[in-house]
Amino acid sequence: GAVVSQHPSRVICKSGTSVKIECRSLDFQATTMFWYRQFPKQSLMLMATSNEGSKATYEQGVEKDKFLINHASLTLSTLTVTSAHPEDSSFYICSARDRGLSGPYNEQFFGPGTRLTVL
Amino acid sequence: DQQVKQNSPSLSVQEGRISILNCDYTNSMFDYFLWYKKYPAEGPTFLISISSIKDKNEDGRFTVFLNKSAKHLSLHIVPSQPGDSAVYFCAADGGSRLTFGEGTQLTVNP
Numbered sequence: 001g002a003v004v005s006q007h008p009s010r011v012i013c014k015s016g017t018s019v020k021i022e023c024r025s026l027d028f029q030a031t032t033m034f035w036y037r038q039f040p041k042q043s044l045m046l047m048a049t050s051n052e053g054s055k056a057t058y059e060q061g062v063e064k065d066k067f068l069i070n071h072a073s074l075t076l077s078t079l080t081v082t083s084a085h086p087e088d089s090s091f092y093i094c095s096a097r098d099r100g101l102s103g104p105y106n107e108q109f110f111g112p113g114t115r116l117t118v119l
Numbered sequence: 120d121q122q123v124k125q126n127s128p129s130l131s132v133q134e135g136r137i138s139i140l141n142c143d144y145t146n147s148m149f150d151y152f153l154w155y156k157k158y159p160a161e162g163p164t165f166l167i168s169i170s171s172i173k174d175k176n177e178d179g180r181f182t183v184f185l186n187k188s189a190k191h192l193s194l195h196i197v198p199s200q201p202g203d204s205a206v207y208f209c210a211a212d213g214g215s216r217l218t219f220g221e222g223t224q225l226t227v228n229p
Binding site for chain 1: 161165168208215217218
């Protein structure tokens, strides 16, 4: 099946620093990539949707200046948490839709997630 | 407004018995439903899906039932195995993105 990787898998940083998380589709081209955030024992909350070559669409309540998303190519999207604070500590997961799949539904494939801890 | 709800945060079953996980939704525009399995500190992995034009889809030990009039779907796992222990999320697709339920922690006891 399709593989999506995330790097790093875990990051610990000091408050005020910026952290970049990469999401790559390894064996397919992704028309669309999604970024989710999951708090402990809660659901996956969609933060933003990004399409290659265009600006990301952010969900209500998500600060676009704080969570910068760049979808540089059909296989790479990055999420940068700027000036991170302890409340940004969370599990961030990306997913990608396969451009090459035909049929009525384009499945999303999820990355393994990145655990961010801000001290 | 929670459009997809899983009202049971946890479920415990005995190995070999049936596990039934439930999910309710409110948006009648959803046309595709999926179940994902998630282990701690990992991303969700796809399990099974169903289109809104069907009422049942089966794949090995996993069967998903959809009741459109009740806006309800369920995932049946039979027989349940200890390796099935994980958090199960149902998700609904309205075309542009997935909306997830809160998840149900399934524990299968040997």
